[in-house]
Amino acid sequence: MSQSSNNPSTSGVSRPSPGRKRSEASRIAILAATRELVAEQGYEKLSIGGIAARAGVGKDTIYRWWPSKGMVVADAVLEEAQPFHLAPPPQSGPVDEDIRAWAHALARDFADPVRVGRIRAVTSAASEDPATAEQLYERFTQVQRTGFIDRLRLAAEAGEVRPDADFGAVADAILGSLMYWATAHRADLRVESVDSLLDVLLRGLRADRTDGQ
Amino acid sequence: MSQSSNNPSTSGVSRPSPGRKRSEASRIAILAATRELVAEQGYEKLSIGGIAARAGVGKDTIYRWWPSKGMVVADAVLEEAQPFHLAPPPQSGPVDEDIRAWAHALARDFADPVRVGRIRAVTSAASEDPATAEQLYERFTQVQRTGFIDRLRLAAEAGEVRPDADFGAVADAILGSLMYWATAHRADLRVESVDSLLDVLLRGLRADRTDGQ
Amino acid sequence: MSQSSNNPSTSGVSRPSPGRKRSEASRIAILAATRELVAEQGYEKLSIGGIAARAGVGKDTIYRWWPSKGMVVADAVLEEAQPFHLAPPPQSGPVDEDIRAWAHALARDFADPVRVGRIRAVTSAASEDPATAEQLYERFTQVQRTGFIDRLRLAAEAGEVRPDADFGAVADAILGSLMYWATAHRADLRVESVDSLLDVLLRGLRADRTDGQ
Amino acid sequence: MSQSSNNPSTSGVSRPSPGRKRSEASRIAILAATRELVAEQGYEKLSIGGIAARAGVGKDTIYRWWPSKGMVVADAVLEEAQPFHLAPPPQSGPVDEDIRAWAHALARDFADPVRVGRIRAVTSAASEDPATAEQLYERFTQVQRTGFIDRLRLAAEAGEVRPDADFGAVADAILGSLMYWATAHRADLRVESVDSLLDVLLRGLRADRTDGQ
DNA sequence: GTCTAATCGAGACGGTACGTCCCGTCTTAAT
DNA sequence: ATTAAGACGGGACGTACCGTCTCGATTAGAC
Known part of the structure; x- marks a missing residue:
């Protein structure tokens, strides 16, 4: 689940909001594309346009859900267990x-x-x-x-x-x-x-x- | 003294190389402008063009002597005692x-x-x-x-x-x-x-x- | 109508191509600015950047539709009746x-x-x-x-x-x-x-x- | 002989002026280099720096004797019989x-x-x-x-x-x-x-x- | 033989414009 | 309403030349 919570329908109950829902497939494709491009070219040569193209997604779809390139990368790298070992120290011995x-x-x-x-x-x-x-x-x-x-x-x-x-x-x-x-x-x-x-x-x-x- | 040593005639003695000499005034103006702009805008909004303009210098003069924005900043920040306290630990007590x-x-x-x-x-x-x-x-x-x-x-x-x-x-x-x-x-x-x-x-x-x- | 026909979907009928349409206002502003600057400074001192600035347009918008400064000028000067008298000889007498x-x-x-x-x-x-x-x-x-x-x-x-x-x-x-x-x-x-x-x-x-x- | 007459001692008699004389070898090398580069790259891609490099000459030597790229080319192309057939019509028949x-x-x-x-x-x-x-x-x-x-x-x-x-x-x-x-x-x-x-x-x-x- | 000075090569200088890339926004038609 | 596509105004990039300016190093007539 995305950390950049811009969910437009969190407020109370109200209307179930019409129109197409956020595409989970796009979200996943964007983060995957970001990880691929980081691996291939590094952070500096990364561009929003490049991510969008690789993910088969419009640039606006990225901007709609993330505020900056950095945050996309942060999400891509830090989501779930993707990044690294987050386990705390064990409590099993001295x-x-x-x-x-x-x-x-x-x-x-x-x-x-x-x-x-x-x-x-x-x-x-x-x-x-x-x-x-x-x-x-x-x-x-x-x-x-x-x-x-x-x-x-x-x-x-x-x-x-x-x-x-x-x-x-x-x-x-x-x-x-x-x-x-x-x-x-x-x-x-x-x-x-x-x-x-x-x-x-x-x-x-x-x-x-x-x-x- | 500048760290970006591009001295083209280091080999032995031979000729002192012809042509106009590097302008020390420009070197100093560039590094000073860089320090000013870093303070004013931070590294991210820094631009080579901006440094050149502030220093009253052509962009080429920067590119001629430094390979990247990063190296200009490194030189500007790290030259002499500019940056920070480089003294080693004293040897005066325990x-x-x-x-x-x-x-x-x-x-x-x-x-x-x-x-x-x-x-x-x-x-x-x-x-x-x-x-x-x-x-x-x-x-x-x-x-x-x-x-x-x-x-x-x-x-x-x-x-x-x-x-x-x-x-x-x-x-x-x-x-x-x-x-x-x-x-x-x-x-x-x-x-x-x-x-x-x-x-x-x-x-x-x-x-x-x-x-x- | 612009002479620089880059229509990307001329082949057959098929899809009308997605995305924003070319801005007719920009096209007109560019050609007008070009004519003004030609009159003021002549062709040699003309620059793409100058045209873009005068037209209130990004340089890319010019490069997107014209391949060279020359072609912009050609379009600006030759469009419609702008340039000169194109009427053929009459057939009204000897x-x-x-x-x-x-x-x-x-x-x-x-x-x-x-x-x-x-x-x-x-x-x-x-x-x-x-x-x-x-x-x-x-x-x-x-x-x-x-x-x-x-x-x-x-x-x-x-x-x-x-x-x-x-x-x-x-x-x-x-x-x-x-x-x-x-x-x-x-x-x-x-x-x-x-x-x-x-x-x-x-x-x-x-x-x-x-x-x- | 060069058409761009900048002879600094044409006025009256006065002093025959001391110092080094204009290098004829350089003049010839410049015009020859210009002709070569015109043939190889055309006029548009021609540059003063390029001519100087090809001729083995400093840029100033060109600027000292010619006011513009165009005049160098004119001299290079039009000197002597270089350019084309300049003979007038004969007077040998009808x-x-x-x-x-x-x-x-x-x-x-x-x-x-x-x-x-x-x-x-x-x-x-x-x-x-x-x-x-x-x-x-x-x-x-x-x-x-x-x-x-x-x-x-x-x-x-x-x-x-x-x-x-x-x-x-x-x-x-x-x-x-x-x-x-x-x-x-x-x-x-x-x-x-x-x-x-x-x-x-x-x-x-x-x-x-x-x-x- | 010096002296004096213009010229030479080289190349750094302050600039201008280039053509490309990317930004973040906007427009369009389709779903 | 959101999407993929992609044009838009803007701005920085790094490069290429411009025409000018130092540099020593010649070079050659005047002294």
């Missing part, structure tokens, strides 16, 4: 293991050329349009961030982790370094780098029984 | 204090509207052009990263810090979270967030005298 | 009188600054583009030529004129000398010159009763 | 024969692709620049015209031709039809057409002994 499992899954997504291409596309879109940036945050960053924080909160209650640490700041460090790496166009993301970072972060978060504090 | 001083200076740059606007501009440029991304990395990220790593290396030698930690990964976490924050268009960067992150990171890096290692 | 009447009308057109400016414009356009030259021929030269030849043919049947003369060559001489004069930028066309030429030509064409033939 | 010989030579020049290409080039140049038009007239049209008129004047004195005819108008008809044909880009100039025209013109010029007139 916090260290759970966090590492989560971070590895994330890192593997960023190592996949297709997925990273899409991430790059939304990030480009976000960097030129605040509304798209908001979408990216709400539908990806924040989801990951919240999952991470929740798991750490649990660990804090279990005494595995210092309760006074700023879990949000830590989440931002992990997610931020991944996102920036993606936009930086720099070669090979190595999972070991993520591991090395976790080494430091998890040690820094560890509840220190010896000297209290 | 590593914790030095790193915090450095990170605070950095955070203050990111909190300044003018500076963050410029950072945002280069980041946008970088996200649409790998060559610009390379510039941003070489002339900003890498400089900061190297300074940070060098300071930690010194601390490791002094036994202040675990020598087996991946300092690069830590640097990337700090810089990445700042950079991503900048592009994410999200409100207010709070210096306290950076401090909170440092709390965790520095604790994680701390040499642990009790259990040796 | 051939000499009819031809002189026709030639005088023509010469008067070439003596009018506005009209000769337009002629000059199409001629310049024709001299740099074969397609425009073809237009000029089909829509002006050939019309005049055919009218002239037809009148002489009639005269030949009436025995006023030698039937074996090459009427086309004579028409070319009259029209060619006028056209060349127009492009040559030389001062004042005198109607007497045309008259003098007709003196010789009509005498040369005259049926010679004495020696038969 | 006027009819002499005129036909002259016209045939002219027609043959216009039938030669290389020569007609050059004529077309100067004509294009002339149609966009009055000064060039003047050159074309002085150095080609007028020469032919004067030769023709002189021969007819002689014939008039010999009683071969009506002395009261306007020889200039007749010359213009012959030359004009040839020139217009050249610019009209129309296929095949047939020598027979010229002959047909001469049939009429010479008959029209013929002194009529029988009925005086």
Whole structure:
């Protein structure tokens, strides 16, 4: 379901509104065409006209339902499970293991050329349009961030982790370094780098029984 | 000095190449106009024609020396001390204090509207052009990263810090979270967030005298 | 009606083609602006961008319907009765009188600054583009030529004129000398010159009763 | 020798002026390059920069000695015997024969692709620049015209031709039809057409002994 | 033999126009 | 009422030349 809710007949009951209904087929074709073109040409050479042509759709049909190219891309990349692994960290073992499992899954997504291409596309879109940036945050960053924080909160209650640490700041460090790496166009993301970072972060978060504090 | 080195006669000594010399006045006017327009309109609405007009210069003079809009912006923002605080961490006290001083200076740059606007501009440029991304990395990220790593290396030698930690990964976490924050268009960067992150990171890096290692 | 027939659905009957129709208002505004600018600045300083601006139209709208500046000018100058007197020689008296009447009308057109400016414009356009030259021929030269030849043919049947003369060559001489004069930028066309030429030509064409033939 | 006389020391005697003298080699190279490029690309795609590059010469060297592209072309095409047959009509037989010989030579020049290409080039140049038009007239049209008129004047004195005819108008008809044909880009100039025209013109010029007139 | 100065090649400069591409809106006929 | 198609006014793109302006490097008569 589309996130850009312009549904013209949401208000109360009133008239069932006449005329042709929004074509679900068009919506799907547009988002699929967008993903194809992002993969083939990248976000920068993408054009609304190109998407419309590929989707066999009029340009107006796109403009009627989305406010900008960025939002189309955001929808195309972020809908359903399309984009990447959105699962929160598991709660199945010691916090260290759970966090590492989560971070590895994330890192593997960023190592996949297709997925990273899409991430790059939304990030480009976000960097030129605040509304798209908001979408990216709400539908990806924040989801990951919240999952991470929740798991750490649990660990804090279990005494595995210092309760006074700023879990949000830590989440931002992990997610931020991944996102920036993606936009930086720099070669090979190595999972070991993520591991090395976790080494430091998890040690820094560890509840220190010896000297209290 | 301009980074876009197109010097046609670098080979050996030989002839000093004929023809009129590149106009330094134009180079300066172009970069200044770019900075002005970035501040006034942002990177997205920036146009080569607009820069040329503002600088009182022909478009060709821009295209002759820079390959893309992104590279002009990179040069304009990153030349000399223009952009932000590039000083490495000091070596004047305990590593914790030095790193915090450095990170605070950095955070203050990111909190300044003018500076963050410029950072945002280069980041946008970088996200649409790998060559610009390379510039941003070489002339900003890498400089900061190297300074940070060098300071930690010194601390490791002094036994202040675990020598087996991946300092690069830590640097990337700090810089990445700042950079991503900048592009994410999200409100207010709070210096306290950076401090909170440092709390965790520095604790994680701390040499642990009790259990040796 | 526009001469630049790009009708995309001329084949058979089939579908009337979807989409917005060509704007007749734009077509008219473009041709009018072209005539104005030709009069104000002459063909050489004419620019597509200038025409578009004056007509309140996008450049693409010009390029969509005309292949070159020359063809716009040809259309602007040659449409309908705009350009000059296209009437064929009358058939109301002796051939000499009819031809002189026709030639005088023509010469008067070439003596009018506005009209000769337009002629000059199409001629310049024709001299740099074969397609425009073809237009000029089909829509002006050939019309005049055919009218002239037809009148002489009639005269030949009436025995006023030698039937074996090459009427086309004579028409070319009259029209060619006028056209060349127009492009040559030389001062004042005198109607007497045309008259003098007709003196010789009509005498040369005259049926010679004495020696038969 | 160049027609564009910018000789800076023509005035009186004064100083013979020091400094380097104009390079004859450059002058020749420029005109040769111009002829080559006219043949290869036509007048419209010709550029001063292109001529300079082909001639191995700086652009300023062209601008120093010629005021416009048109004048360079005029010089290149019209210098010496380069362009076409400039001989006046012979005076070796009856006027009819002499005129036909002259016209045939002219027609043959216009039938030669290389020569007609050059004529077309100067004509294009002339149609966009009055000064060039003047050159074309002085150095080609007028020469032919004067030769023709002189021969007819002689014939008039010999009683071969009506002395009261306007020889200039007749010359213009012959030359004009040839020139217009050249610019009209129309296929095949047939020598027979010229002959047909001469049939009429010479008959029209013929002194009529029988009925005086 | 210098001196002096015009000319040369090269090519960067401030500009203008090009023809293309895409934007976001609008119009049309068909469903 | 929405759709596919596609024309519209607008504006930026990157390129090609324009005619002018530095640059050293010749080149040649005047001193």
